Amino acid sequence: MQYGHFDDARREYVIETPATPLPWINYLGNEDFFSLISNTAGGYSFYKDAKLRRITRYRYNGVPADEGARSFYLTLMEPTDGAADPMDDAALKPVASWSPTFLPLKTPLDSYECRHGMGYSIFRASYAGIDSELTAFVPLHTPAEINKITLTNTNDAERIVDVTACVEWCLWNAVDDASNFQRNLSTGEVEIEQNDDATLIYHKTEFKERRNHYAFYSVNEPTVGYDTVRDEFLGKFNGWDSPQVIAEGRAHDSVAYGWSPIAAPRVRVRLMPGQSTSLVFMLGYIEVADDEKWEDPNDPAKVGIINKKPAHELFARFDTVEKVDVAFDELKGYWASLLDGFQVRTGDDKLDRMVNIWNQYQCMVTFNLSRSASYYESGMGRGMGFRDSNQDLLGFVHMIPERARDRIIDIASTQLPDGSAWHQYQPLTKQGNADIGGGFNDDPLWLVASVFAYLNETGDDSILRTPAQFDNKEGSEQPLLEHLRRSVRFTMSHRGPHGLPLIGRADWNDCLNLNCFSSTPGESFQTVENNDTGIAESVFIAGMFVLYGEQYAQILERFGEACGMDGDAVRAEVADVRKAVAEVRDATLDAGWDGAWFRRAYDANGNAVGTAEDSEGRIYIEPQGMCVMAGIGVDDGRAAQALASTKELFTCRWGTAILAPAYSTYRIELGEISSYPRGYKENGGIFCHNNPWISIANAIIGDDDEAFAVYTRTCPAYTEEFSQIHRTEPYVYCQMVAGPESHAPGEGKNSWLTGTAAWTFVDVSQYLLGVRPTFDGLRIDPHMPAEFTELHIERSWRGTRYIIDVTRTGERSLSVDGKKVDGDIVPLAAAGAKEVQVTLTI
Amino acid sequence: MQYGHFDDARREYVIETPATPLPWINYLGNEDFFSLISNTAGGYSFYKDAKLRRITRYRYNGVPADEGARSFYLTLMEPTDGAADPMDDAALKPVASWSPTFLPLKTPLDSYECRHGMGYSIFRASYAGIDSELTAFVPLHTPAEINKITLTNTNDAERIVDVTACVEWCLWNAVDDASNFQRNLSTGEVEIEQNDDATLIYHKTEFKERRNHYAFYSVNEPTVGYDTVRDEFLGKFNGWDSPQVIAEGRAHDSVAYGWSPIAAPRVRVRLMPGQSTSLVFMLGYIEVADDEKWEDPNDPAKVGIINKKPAHELFARFDTVEKVDVAFDELKGYWASLLDGFQVRTGDDKLDRMVNIWNQYQCMVTFNLSRSASYYESGMGRGMGFRDSNQDLLGFVHMIPERARDRIIDIASTQLPDGSAWHQYQPLTKQGNADIGGGFNDDPLWLVASVFAYLNETGDDSILRTPAQFDNKEGSEQPLLEHLRRSVRFTMSHRGPHGLPLIGRADWNDCLNLNCFSSTPGESFQTVENNDTGIAESVFIAGMFVLYGEQYAQILERFGEACGMDGDAVRAEVADVRKAVAEVRDATLDAGWDGAWFRRAYDANGNAVGTAEDSEGRIYIEPQGMCVMAGIGVDDGRAAQALASTKELFTCRWGTAILAPAYSTYRIELGEISSYPRGYKENGGIFCHNNPWISIANAIIGDDDEAFAVYTRTCPAYTEEFSQIHRTEPYVYCQMVAGPESHAPGEGKNSWLTGTAAWTFVDVSQYLLGVRPTFDGLRIDPHMPAEFTELHIERSWRGTRYIIDVTRTGERSLSVDGKKVDGDIVPLAAAGAKEVQVTLTI
Incomplete structure (x- = not known):
């Protein structure tokens, strides 16, 4: 079942209902100012650091869920019965209210659509004959989120619509904000600047003391009122779905001192039939120098009043619809040009949209945010x-x-x-x-x-x-x-008794804690080492060392002398490293091999982990992927055998689990991995992150069908039709899908911030589609199933556009700008070359 | 304005509306198992430690506020139209729902009352002709909260009422529960035991691994269904005020795997006209030995199924209304006997109820909980x-x-x-x-x-x-x-250049951070010392040292030899200490005296803090109280002068502020104290904690009127009539009241967990009423205003009941059991003496 569809031409995912299984979100911002935004406009904003510079407040695990940080209320106003003057604001009463993003008001809308695009989200709705379009984005090079809302009256009579927007301020440090209430409830401070042509509400909590930053929320039209006191805005016992000021049809003009400050300006719009109008709301972040904090540092009466000049400057950059539209077009152009660096036409829409749009987009988001802020x-x-x-x-x-x-x-x-x-x-x-x-x-x-x-x-x-x-x-x-x-x-x-690398607290799998031996509830599995015998080893790191040790050697050979080493030093270092790589490779093939797959580790007692001799946790995914990627066992059939075991023993429709069988009891010698319920997270969940390693490994041993099958099992575009099972966004990867041994196989969790994005892009671009940059040129070596007979790939690389056409003919030949080339590497184009035509037959 | 009234006979505060300015709470539990419970039944439970063993989940700063941990839903059920058999459960439909505690359903009730008593709370409501009484308490010596609910049908026809109770589980560690969602959402586990005569729902998250504890929620009657999946119970987009299962009139029998587990059993009650029935819900906490965790550790099929025996035993202790009523009476008897140790009749009801009931009660709560868990x-x-x-x-x-x-x-x-x-x-x-x-x-x-x-x-x-x-x-x-x-x-x-004690990171005032010099936002003022010059001194600690150094000397003199010291050693140590005490007293009178009050400190640059030479922060409360309590300046008029300055310079109707004038700018050399908005918290708020020091100090210098006036200014019973201003509970002290320089003078914050409780009890019992235990006997030395002409005090002390009658005659005389005694000390009664009659005229 789907809850929306891809609109590839616009590079958007179109969500057709607010009732997605979970909030489906997007990220706004590319540099310093970031916002999370869901398909009902939930989420929050921060500057650089989601912990230390949280701008708006968000309640993870809130009930009701996903409300409060960014709320829009539209209210249809009508003259009260018998009002003398229908133009008299005081004689208006509210007759209907709704949210153009569905939440928080939950009024059933006549139509609803959320379009998540590249760095922006658009919400379209209609109710009571009023069409609304809300566009949210963070302009390039700008510490602010813009919310432009356009209202159109499709009725055949005039309508008066009040637009109330509300953000709740986070008191900057997200941890303190959610815990230190004995302090927090006394610190909140705001300033309000209600001008004839605009209103700006400033959040200046702690600005008096050590902060050199404040935030503001503004609207570029005159307001009929505002609120900055949350409890006054909501009223007693109410949630975001029923604010008192919305029910009353008027703002209270409340001024916050402590408790929970918000910013909720209210604008009144009069629309003739067919008329449209737009408002620009802005959430801005401002930093000032220490000696420029106050309106006038030399006037004691003005110490305490913040210097609004930089806020005014930022506001002025987006104070008209025209300026906003220009900025929005710039953002779209930016993304078009970014994505253009790798574009493909394969005949498979799902593959194309992931490679051309969503996988790259998610790579940018994970690059920006690592694992800091998601839902x-x-x-x-x-x-x-x-x-x-x-x-x-x-x-x-x-x-x-x-x-x-x-x-x-x-x-x-x-x-x-x-x-x-x-x-x-x-x-x-x-x-x-x-x-x-x-x-x-x-x-x-x-x-x-x-x-x-x-x-x-x-x-x-x-x-x-x-x-x-x-x-x-x-x-x-x-x-x-x-x-x-x-x-x-x-x-x-740091190598152990079998010549394998020591694991330390953990390797890639943070939950395989072989020196932890924790029996105290809540003790961190990651930071405690109760029994470090100094011998616990990782076969996974062994694979890594063979792979990346060799890469280091190649870097040295290529660039060592350019870095000031003399030739002998380079050769000595390379020899040393390659000797160690060979030792570790041998150790992996010896102590690291279990008979039909690679083992995972040796624990603090010297016992093998990930072995057929065990009753549970007999096979793990990570070493199968990493060791084969490192080339270990490729020439003697062991790689193929490991991958066959992988497919057979713990691969299901949703991907390959991290291990099997899942542990049914806590094993103190293994740590957190055995703490989870079976089939979830590191105890047998499907970690999307290492599935591409298996795909790459299959490509390396030449099993192109399985390489592509592995790719599609976890790929969102291919699981979109199962969204009711998968539940997470069908346009991005999630960290973990509940495994075959779980209660709910196929249920995704922890979407967006996962290394899956990067590794899948490496897999699909460099191994499946086979375009891989090297020191000397662009290697072209696709590993796609036979049904893909033609591939068109465009790749910008070091200033040159490589236009690559691959045709399946049964015969391998490569030509560059019409000239045949041996091997599979397209040499680096001549300096200044704009475009190179590459033709590959396979 | 009042929102309720005291019922002194029952030792209860009776809240007459759910719409108190803030949630007004009570504490259940005296030993290890504690619950917070508000006047709409919000709150949460924990075992020993609110951080590490949180049993139910609570959302501080939730919107809507104060919901979710403990919810009751009553639903009137009627046969569907045309149902063949009105006794057929499947043919029933819901026709009205309400919460007997008002929240979360918010249905306007026909009547409502919440009685907070000593370790229990009772909620009475009526709606649709159904009277309800819900009694919540933690029985003595029991790790469980009992919720007994009694329903009475006052209609003249039969009624069918479904009772759904719901608790949401916290995943044990309150910090992780509120932050580590990438893990949490995969760990939740429950077991359900739906028997013919009762249902128990077990919360066993992480029991598989290192936890030796689980919790359960039970009801002592058969259920018609249950839910353990929060999102299934609430349904899409709903809050606790509109669960889907309540709207539908049926439970979903959902079983939680991960996400957010709850326990929501549903019981159906059929009530004839005039009939009453009671249900007992219990929230229990169980610890088991490591080798007794599983139902059968030797049967692999049963590893993973928790050992329910101890839960069954606990359940059986309260599985009938009769057993619950006995336990409730035991709790009431326990508190009656505890409070009986100090009872007074003064002719002033407000004074009596604070001394006899609420102040002592709050002292127990602060003793149990320190500053860990409040609202x-x-x-x-x-x-x-x-x-x-x-x-x-x-x-x-x-x-x-x-x-x-x-x-x-x-x-x-x-x-x-x-x-x-x-x-x-x-x-x-x-x-x-x-x-x-x-x-x-x-x-x-x-x-x-x-x-x-x-x-x-x-x-x-x-x-x-x-x-x-x-x-x-x-x-x-x-x-x-x-x-x-x-x-x-x-x-x-650790004394500084003026001979005064060094302050270190801070003294009693955590926010006076003289070595901190912090310019980094969010940096802890308490733990950072950026500029410890080694000379910042505290006049407050000086007062403390004079007071407690002398107490230590008295302990030595009295008990040193009994502790194995020889007489010479005792004398030498006492002399040493008294010499230092004298030095510090002299230093206080010298460098610590500002001319009309005691200074507060010397900062890291050697500048005085709390001096008339400054423009702000000229006078602080702490040294005025502590130095006079230590007797400094009592004999030369400086104590009186300091107290006169205190009254004149920063005392208002709501008490004495912590300092004045409040700081308008951040002073890096003073730290957090200057970070707050003016008039709030340590920057000029009224800290109730140190107001009793001023009261005691006035008693010491003999200004009994002012001593009592100070007492009443912050005393809840005396401010009850201003509850709309004070906002916090009128039966307990709060930490801070917004000061005269604030935006909202008189607004209380941080109620319950404050040293105010203990210090006020010391003040009122030992100084105002004047009954003070000493090594040798009970000192009787009241300092009450002249309008108090008769005091009757009963005080249990070292096994004897002292019955003290004080009469104001103008002549001081003390007699014990009819015999006149010199001085003001009633000698320790003979061993075995049950009662001593004391008569004092003053």
Whole structure:
């Protein structure tokens, strides 16, 4: 069952009902100011950091759900009976109210549609003969969300419509805002500027003290009133679905001191038959220098009144519909040009729309937000993940390499001097998160993966010479290449009794905690090591090391001398690393091989994890994917055998589970993985993130049908028709789908912020469609099922447009601009070449 | 304006409308299992620790407010039109629904009343001719909340009423429950046991792994259905005010896997005219040993099914109305006996009800909960405060000295070896809270205060010889007397340039942060010391040291030798301490005196704080109270002058503000105190906590009229008539009342959990009424205004009942059992004496 449809021409998903199984959301904003927005306009906004600079308040787990941060109320007003003058505002009464986004008022609408597009959402509704169109977006390079609403009177008589918009302020720190009420309820402060032609309501809580930022909510037309006191707006016992001021038909002009400040301006619109009018509401964020905080710092009477000049300037940039429309077109143009870097026509609409639009779009969102703020990640805890952000970059680097470059330096700067890493850092401060710490032994190797991808994409080896701090300490700067060296050396020097890398607190699977041994409820599985015997090893990290150790060696060979190493030093380092890679590869084939698949790990007692000798957790997905991607066992049939076992033992219609059988009891020696109910999360759920590894692995061993089948099982466009089961958005990936052993197989959770986006884009673009950048050129090596007979791919790469046509003829040949080329690599085009025509037959 | 009235005979406050200005709450539970319950039955339950063992879910700052944790729905059912058999359940339809507690359904009731009593709350309502009475309480020595509901049909025909009760489970850790949704939404698990005569719904989330506890919700009658899936119960878009199953008139028998588990059994009641029936709902908490978690640990099929035996046993204790009524009577008897220890008749009903009932009751609540869980303290952060709990004990020690003794040892065990202390500890683990740490230099001296009070109350000097750990480390045990020595020595060895004690991070006023110098938003004022120059001093701690240093000396003189010290050692230690006390007293009179009041502190630059030389923050309340209580300046008129300044400069109808004038700008050298809006919280709010210090101080200098006036200004019974201004409960103290410089003077906040309860009880019982235990006897020294001509006081003390009659004659004389006694101390009665008659004329 579907709740909407794709509109590929507009790059939109069109939701046809407010009653989606779960709120289906979109993200607004590309740089610093971000908003989440659902198909009923729920969500919230923040600046850079969802924890430390939360602008509007959102209640995760609210009842009723998904209300309050961004509310619109339309009220049809009519003269009271016997009113002397029908133009007299005081003689008007409310006769009907509705929300143009359905929530919060829940008035059944005559029509409803939500279009989630690239960085914007449009809500169309009609009720009582009033058509409404609400467009929400964050303009480029702007710390503000614009909500333009257009009303059209389709009745044959004049209508008076009051438009009340409301945002609830978060008191900046999202954690304190939701917990420290003994303080919070006394701190809220606002200012109100009700001008003849516009109203601006300022939120200045804590501005008096250490904050150099405030927010405002404005409308570009005169208002008939406003409210800033939530309890006054709602009235006693009421929710967002029944505010007192809406029932009464008038604002209270309330001024907040403490408690819960809101901003709710009210505009009155008179519409003749057929007439349309538009209002522009804006939620803006302003930072000022310390010495420019006050209206007049030298006038004691004006200390305490905020300096509104920068707010006025921001307001003026969008104070007409025309200015807003220009900004909206700029945003659309920006996204068209971003997505244009990789476009494909395959004959399969689902595949095309995912590759051309939604997968790339989700890659941008995960790059921006890591795992911080979604409808499942509350934005209160996790900031940017070291592991996460390096992987996210793999799917984003082709879109804006410059931002990827900056991100790599940010990430590297949180690396610790011994090569290990802070597991997370706050995007605002860029400091490592001490609550979580480090000790996740896969972390450092992901830095190699992202840098290798960046170098392939751009060829810009200057990044290797760019200094980056360790542990964000001034004076600790070393060139990025040195960071890579320490990453690789960390694994080399942390190996266990079987010659496999030590796992530390956990590897990619945060829930496989082999040194934790926790028996205390609530104790963090991630940060506690009650029994670190120093021998727990990870076969997964072994696969990573073989893959990324080799990438590091290739970086050295290619760029080492350009980075100031002499040839001997390069050769010595490369030899060292390749020797270690060979050792780890051998150890993987020896202690890491279980007979029909790769084992997962060895625990703190030296026992194998992920083995047929166990009754549960006999096979895990991660090593099957990573080891084959690293080439281990590809030449001796073991890779094929591992993938056959994977397909047979724990793959269902919805994908491949993370392990099987799921654990029925808590195993103290394994940690959190065994804590979940069977079939959920790391205990047998389908982690979409590592399904593409299996797809890539199948492509590597040449099983193109299974490679594509793996791709489609978790791909939203292909599961759209099962939305009533899948429940999450059919246009983006979710982190986890309930596994075959669960109560509700196929039910998705934790949509949007998942490494699935990046890895699937790597899979589909580089392996299935087979267009992979290398140091020397663009490798073209598709692995699509036989029914795909023609592929048209356009790829912008290092300033040149590669126009690639693949035809299935049964015979492999490659030509570039009409000239035949050996192998599968299209050489880097000559400098200045705008376009290269590539023809491949397979 | 009042919203209810006191019913002194029943020891209840009777709330006459659901529409109180704020939810007015009560606490259920005296030992380990606690519930908060508002006048519309909002609130939540927890076991020992509101953060780590939260049983039901509560949304602080929910919209609509105060719903969801404990919901009752009554539905009048009628046969559908043309139903063949009116007794056929399937042929019934709902015709009206209401909540017997008004919320969440909000159906206007024909009558409503909420009676908050001692550890219980009763809700009476009527609607559609059905009278309901719901009694909520936690039985003594029982980890469960009982909700007995009695329905009476006052119609002249039969009625069928469906009773649906609903609790929403918190997934145990209140912080994770409100933030870690990417995990939470996959972990929820329940079991359902629908028997012929009862239904029990078990909440077993995480029981599989490390938890040894589960909860259940039961009803002692057969059910017609149940729900455990919140979203199924509520339906799409609905709140607690409009559940789908209530609208439909039937339960869905839903079974929760993940998402948000609830327990909502539904019982059908058929009532003949005039007939009554009662149901018993129970919310129980169960702990089991690790090897008794499962129904049958040896049967693999039964691993995963929880061992319900202990739940059945608990259920059986309250499975009939008769058993519940017995338990309820036991609870009432328990409270009658507890309160009986101090009873007074003064001719002033307001005074009597506060002393005899509500002040003592609040003292119990603050003793139990410190500052952890109220409608303002979210129970997520603060556990037991070192400073707080020592002070809370001052008002509680006369009620259950044995529990006070245990608490003192718990507190002392979190002291650090150098005499300083962890500022807070978690009640469940009793470990110091590392997030906050220590460094609050008043903390250690409060331990002297509580031990001195305990010794006066009980004479039990064995506590001084009882070993207590330092920093909860095994092997670090030292007798409690050694803890006191280190407390006092800590202050002696931490004095600044003026000879005054160093303040550390803060003293009693957590917001006076003289070493903090924070310019980073959100940085904790309490834990950061950016500029600790080592010289910031506190005049308040100076007063404390003079007061409690002397108490320590008296403890030594009295009990030192009994604790194994030889006489010389006692004398040497006492001399040392008294010498330091004299030095600090002199320093206070010198550098601590501003000319017309005591100064507050010296900041990190050596500048005075709380001085007429400043433009704001010229006078603070704390040193005026504490220094005079310590006797400083009493003999030379400076005490009187300080109190006159206090009355004149920052006392209003609602009490004395914490400082004046309030700070209009942020002062980095003062910290959080200057961060609040003017007139709120520590920036000029009225802190009820330190108003009794001023009352005591006035009693000490003999201004009895002002002493009593101070008492009444903040006393709830005296402000009841201004409830529309005060807004918080008129039967308990709140932490803070908005000050004269605020936007809303007189508006209370942060009710219930405040040291005000204990300090006011000390004030009114020991100073105003003047009955104060000493080592040698009961001092009787009332300081009441002249209009109080007769006082009758009964006080149980060390096993004897002292019946005290005070008559104002103009001549002072004291007689005990008819015999005249010199001075004002009634000597300790002979062992075994049941009763002593005391007659005092003044």
